[in-house]
Amino acid sequence: MHQTQAVERETEAAAPARRLGRAIVLTSGKGGVGKTTTTANLGTALASRGVKVVLVDADVGLRNLDILLGLESRVTHHLLDVLEERVSLDDALVPSKHGDTLYLLAAAQSREKDDVETEKMKALIETLRERFDYVLIDCPAGIELGFKNAVAGADEAIVVCTPEVSAVRDVDRVVGLLGNRFRPQLVINRLRPALVRKGKMLSVDDVNAILRLPLLGVIADEPDIIVTTNRGEPLALRRENPTGAAYHAIAARVAGEDVPAPMPPLSKPSFMERVSSFLGGKRA
Amino acid sequence: MIEFLKRLFGQSGSSATAKERLRLVLMTDHLELAPEMIEKLKADLVDVISRHVEVDRDRIEVNFERQDTALALLANIPIISVNRPNGNGSHANGSNGSAPVEAVAETAPVQPVVEGEAALEAPAPKKKAAAGATPPVRKRRRRKKNAAASAAAAPTPT
């Protein structure tokens, strides 16, 4: 049934007076919460729906999206090569290994963030929107120039947050900086249900009681993610994996489908947990 | 169960892949960061080759190219004349003797790096005029062959 939708969207996309694609920035303020992982997986999941997707790594100087997609050996040109008109956009776009509708525009590794001209970045995103259905922009950590350039061309935002006080505080700050224009939506990443159950981690409700953002979905903290990063194969390639499936559900929601936000099961406490909480006299 | 056994014997682990990918990506990162080093390498390379043959310094191209498993140094060094009477002249011309300089330049170097083996099979230029230099590729089993930089010197027809 995904197939039919994909076909429909394809026709839509191919219509003569096609509208511009959506430019979505993935940001968080705090680093290491999973912006790049989310970009890679959401992009992979969206592309599997048959729409054209380009992932733009805006982290000039500290690029990593190429690594997560396993494309590091295929990058020959980068964002600044395009912005500074040394190569054409087509020369810099790296097709993904999986599926033919996903592309990467890598960041420059040996340059600085202030080498990017905001206006040119805006124009580039505009060009990409003419050619792709989705332009996902992977924003660098922080709120300095790199952040400003990454959000410049976007018209929507997905903020990625982990259930930790510092991450929530930083996201709150970033949402404040973004203002209303970007209609930010939230992905909560690295939730550990067992810790939430024990009351040692903020719950989804705790986080969103503070942030009050439309929730796209929740991703559990799984060792699988480290393995897929090691290999350069986004988890979204594996629909049978619960985390992979969660990214597909998020992609469906981004695409406007009415599916529930994925949520890792807050499964019942294990036997050992029950024994230890019984012995410890605490309620789990 | 098989998965478990694999894990037990450490075969399924992705950390080896991670290490290999890191090694390569950092090598390339460092190259991108060190253009002066590359210029110097170019100069040294030419100096060494010039001891044996006269090369066209203005048309030298030195590039690094990444493949999936190796980083290769590709040098395209057009030769003007061969210095040593008993040296490598006849050999270096080899089968490519009459090929136009540029054409050889485009095709010859690229092919060998795709597969390590191919580099070994590459025709004449390899042994004599080839200037191979391996960037910091360290102690890598079976990587050795792949990483061996290939270079082709395009001989001018004599």
Next chain:
Amino acid sequence: MTPRKIVVTSGKGGVGKTTTTANLGATLAKRGKRVILIDADIGLRNLDLVLGLEKRIVFDLVEVAEGRCQLRQALIKDKRFDSLSILPAAQTREKDAITTEQFSEIVDLAAAQADYVLIDCPAGIEHGFRNAVAGASEAIVVTTPEVSAIRDADRVVGKIAQERKPIRLIVNRLRPEMVRSGDMLSVDDVCEVLSVELLGVVPDDEEVIDTTNRGEPIVLNDASRLKTIYDKIARRLEGEMVPFTSFDGTSLFGRLLDALKVG
């Protein structure tokens, strides 16, 4: 002794710079050193939160730089330790609100009244990073055993090495069981790739999330294994030769695995 000015940095965010700064600072203070922690992450400060001092902030780094208050007015004393205080970053300002010279001056001012000044560097390699590094005379690079974190650490190591400042490495969030199953890079792998002297290895511990929620550095918990680990790191920092805790094959299961592999 000459006061040490150490920047704690990583390139990549979220690898544990702030947690490391807080715990290492607290450990040094417990060992009787006078320690000042400076949060250089203007606009996204978190050191105050990790130490549970957020409610006590009156002045901040930028206000000191602009001469609107004295350094000692802006320093918040952490009463749980004898000699630990923090200089919070400004939250509503930008990183360029303070120049490299101003930042270095403040670090020197702090160093005049401390044995250790630890600078909690922002993520990235922009202005905030340059300030934090410029103010320090040595660096601790924190990384996790993940491809992207190591690549970023390598970039940062390169930048700091250009300034000829000594660098030491903390590998954070190691999961020994994943290393054993071959799904995580080992400490040796990381050190080999980065070729930086190792200062310490901190295993992944979910208690850190809990203690951060409460604003209590984990080294306050005497039962925590991380307390011992940070203690060793602090001693190495002070120049003592302390052997590294081995995280490989120490558990029964790990030894069983090893035995099976050999056999």
